[in-house]
Amino acid sequence: MARFHDLKVTDIKKTIRDAVVVSLQPAPESADAFGFRQGQYLTFRREFDGQELRRSYSICAGLDDGILQVGIKKVDGGAFSTFANDTLKIGDHLSAMPPMGSFTSDLDPGARRNYLGFAGGSGITPVLSIMKTVLKCEPGSSFTLVYANRGVNSIMFREEIEDLKNSYMGRLTVIHVLESDAQDIELFTGRVTEEKCAALFAHWIDLSTISAAFICGPEPMMLGIARALEAHGLEKSQIKFELFASSQPGRAKRVETAGQAASDTGKTRISITLDGATRSLESDRNTSILDAALANALDAPFACKAGVCSTCRCKVIEGDVEMAANHALEDYEVSRGYVLSCQAYPLTDTIVVDYDQ
Amino acid sequence: MADDNMTLESYLAQGGVLTSPANASPRYRAEVMKIMATFVDSELAGAAGFADVVNKAPGLRERIAASKIVLEKTRHAETVLELMGEFGTNTARYATSHPWAARLARDATADTRRSDHDMRLSVFNYPLSGWVDAVTMNLVMGLAVGVQLGDLRKLSYQPLAEKFAEIAPVEANHVKLASEGLAALVEAGDADAIRLSLDYWRARVAPIFGSEDPTRFKSLAALGLRHRSSAEMRADWDAALGDALAGLGLG
CATH class of the missing domain: 2.40.30.10 (Translation factors)
Structure with missing residues (x-):
C-alpha cells in the first residue's frame, strides 16, 4: 500500500x-x-x-x-x-501519497508526433503537464490543445499557455472554446460537443496525423469527444481519459455511533443493503457478515476472504461487529465505520450494514 | 462547467471510462476488484502449478519454455496486483496469503465451484499430471485466456484495460510455445496421451466462461466491464481449439 x-x-x-x-x-x-x-x-x-x-x-x-x-x-x-x-x-x-495514474504516455526524444489534448475547465492541469513535457522532451513533436471554458476570466493558466506558444513557436496550437463569451470565429463559441468536434476535425485539426489524444474534463464532454475521435478514425488505444473529480462529495458525514445491548442467544438479525436493495436475515455470532450474506443468496462482493484485498468492504450503520483481521482498511476508514465483511463477526443482536457507501 | 451533471451509471453505459478508484461507485469498485483478484489468483495458481512441470521437461529447450511461462505469468500477477494496491489491497500480504500450488485430487469430479480461499478460476483446482498433460493444458487453457483477454482489454477501467492489452500478446506467446511443444510430442508418438489429456482439460476449461446469467451479464455490461456473452466467448474458444488441433493433426 x-x-x-x-x-x-x-x-x-x-x-x-x-x-x-x-x-x-x-x-x-x-x-x-x-x-x-x-x-x-x-x-x-x-x-x-x-x-x-x-x-x-x-x-x-x-x-x-x-x-x-x-x-x-x-x-x-x-x-x-x-x-x-x-x-x-x-x-x-x-x-x-506518491504520484499515481496512467493518464500519461511514453516519451521518445527522437519522435515526430502530433498530440491532441482536450481540457475542460480545471481539467487543464494534467493536460498542461503532458503538453509542457512533450514540447520540451520531444523537440520534433507538436501539440494541439482544445481548451473549453465558460469565459475568458475562468481560463486557468491562460498566460502560461500563451508563453508556451511563444517559446515553442509553431509547435503548439491552442484553440479556446468559450461557452458564454463570443469570439470572432463562431465555431469557437459554445460547448465542446461531438458535433463541435466533428466541425473542428473538418476544418482545423487533421486527425489523420494525430498519434494520441488526451481528454480531461466533465463526463458528457469526454464522451462526446471520444465518440467524435472514434468516428473520425482514431483507435480506442490512442485515446487517454482522465475523469474530472467533480462528482466527489465535498464533506464526509459523521459516523453515527450506535452501541446497543447484546443478549446471550448467539442469534443476530442482520440487515444488509446491497445494490440499492435491503434484505434482513438471521444469522449467528460465529458467521461472518459476508458468509451470512452469501448464505442468503446475496451477491456480496469478495475476493481473498483473508482480510487482505478490501473487496468485501461495507459500512456498519447500526450495531457492533468485531474484525478478526484487517490488513487492508486504514484507521480513518475504520473510524468511519467501514469493516471487511469477510472478517466481521456480529457482537450485537441487531446489525445494519451497507455495501453501497 | 458546473452544470455538466451526469450520473456515473449513465456515463459508463454510454461507453465512458474511469481512471481512478476515487471515482468508482462501491459496486463498480467491487466488480473491478473481483476481476483483478480472479486474474491475479489464476495467474499465481497457474504459475505455481507449472513450476513443478519444469523438472519434468524432456529437454533443455522445454525447460526454458516452461520456466519462461512461470516467470511471465507471475509477472502478470504482479502488475495487476499493483493496481489492486491502488484500491486498498495490501499487496505484500496478498502475494503470500494463499497456497497457490494447492490442488484437488486428479480424479476429483469436474466442478465449477471455486475454492473457499481464493478467486482462481476453477480449472486451476486440478493438478497437472506430467509433461504431456501440462503442455496440453497450456494449449487448451491458453486459448481460453486469449478469448477472455480479448473482452477484458475493452473494459471501462482504463488502467486495467491497458494492463490486459500489454499482457495479451505475452499470453498468446504461451499458446504458441504450447503448440510447438505439442507438435514435437505428436512427432514423438504421444498423440494418444495428448488425446486423453484433451478430454480431461476440455471439460474443465469450458466452464470458466461462466454460466448464462442474463441479469449478471446485463449489470456487468452496463458498467462497461463485459462486452460479450459467455456463450459467444465459449464458441470462439471452441473454434480456436478446433483449428489448433486440426493444425497439429489431432482434430
Whole structure:
C-alpha cells in the first residue's frame, strides 16, 4: 500500500480568481518517491472537524520543470479545495501519497508526433503537464490543445499557455472554446460537443496525423469527444481519459455511533443493503457478515476472504461487529465505520450494514 | 462547467471510462476488484502449478519454455496486483496469503465451484499430471485466456484495460510455445496421451466462461466491464481449439 509523505508548501499562486497553483517540496528522504510521470496526480489527506478527507489533484508541472506543482480549483462546498484556496499558506505542510495514474504516455526524444489534448475547465492541469513535457522532451513533436471554458476570466493558466506558444513557436496550437463569451470565429463559441468536434476535425485539426489524444474534463464532454475521435478514425488505444473529480462529495458525514445491548442467544438479525436493495436475515455470532450474506443468496462482493484485498468492504450503520483481521482498511476508514465483511463477526443482536457507501 | 451533471451509471453505459478508484461507485469498485483478484489468483495458481512441470521437461529447450511461462505469468500477477494496491489491497500480504500450488485430487469430479480461499478460476483446482498433460493444458487453457483477454482489454477501467492489452500478446506467446511443444510430442508418438489429456482439460476449461446469467451479464455490461456473452466467448474458444488441433493433426 502506498504511504503518505510530508510535503512542504513552498509557493502558492492564484491562476484565476478561484484556483491556486501550489508548489510542494518533499523531504529529502522521500524525494525519490515523488518522481512523477507527466499527467499523474497526487492524493492528499487532511482532517476536517475530526474527519479525514482524501482528495486527488493533478500535477500541472512538466517533467523537466524541476518542481512539484498541483492546480486546485475551488469547488462549491468542497472542504479541501476551499482550504487550499483560502487558508493554505507558504511554509505549511501537506500529507500526500506518491504520484499515481496512467493518464500519461511514453516519451521518445527522437519522435515526430502530433498530440491532441482536450481540457475542460480545471481539467487543464494534467493536460498542461503532458503538453509542457512533450514540447520540451520531444523537440520534433507538436501539440494541439482544445481548451473549453465558460469565459475568458475562468481560463486557468491562460498566460502560461500563451508563453508556451511563444517559446515553442509553431509547435503548439491552442484553440479556446468559450461557452458564454463570443469570439470572432463562431465555431469557437459554445460547448465542446461531438458535433463541435466533428466541425473542428473538418476544418482545423487533421486527425489523420494525430498519434494520441488526451481528454480531461466533465463526463458528457469526454464522451462526446471520444465518440467524435472514434468516428473520425482514431483507435480506442490512442485515446487517454482522465475523469474530472467533480462528482466527489465535498464533506464526509459523521459516523453515527450506535452501541446497543447484546443478549446471550448467539442469534443476530442482520440487515444488509446491497445494490440499492435491503434484505434482513438471521444469522449467528460465529458467521461472518459476508458468509451470512452469501448464505442468503446475496451477491456480496469478495475476493481473498483473508482480510487482505478490501473487496468485501461495507459500512456498519447500526450495531457492533468485531474484525478478526484487517490488513487492508486504514484507521480513518475504520473510524468511519467501514469493516471487511469477510472478517466481521456480529457482537450485537441487531446489525445494519451497507455495501453501497 | 458546473452544470455538466451526469450520473456515473449513465456515463459508463454510454461507453465512458474511469481512471481512478476515487471515482468508482462501491459496486463498480467491487466488480473491478473481483476481476483483478480472479486474474491475479489464476495467474499465481497457474504459475505455481507449472513450476513443478519444469523438472519434468524432456529437454533443455522445454525447460526454458516452461520456466519462461512461470516467470511471465507471475509477472502478470504482479502488475495487476499493483493496481489492486491502488484500491486498498495490501499487496505484500496478498502475494503470500494463499497456497497457490494447492490442488484437488486428479480424479476429483469436474466442478465449477471455486475454492473457499481464493478467486482462481476453477480449472486451476486440478493438478497437472506430467509433461504431456501440462503442455496440453497450456494449449487448451491458453486459448481460453486469449478469448477472455480479448473482452477484458475493452473494459471501462482504463488502467486495467491497458494492463490486459500489454499482457495479451505475452499470453498468446504461451499458446504458441504450447503448440510447438505439442507438435514435437505428436512427432514423438504421444498423440494418444495428448488425446486423453484433451478430454480431461476440455471439460474443465469450458466452464470458466461462466454460466448464462442474463441479469449478471446485463449489470456487468452496463458498467462497461463485459462486452460479450459467455456463450459467444465459449464458441470462439471452441473454434480456436478446433483449428489448433486440426493444425497439429489431432482434430
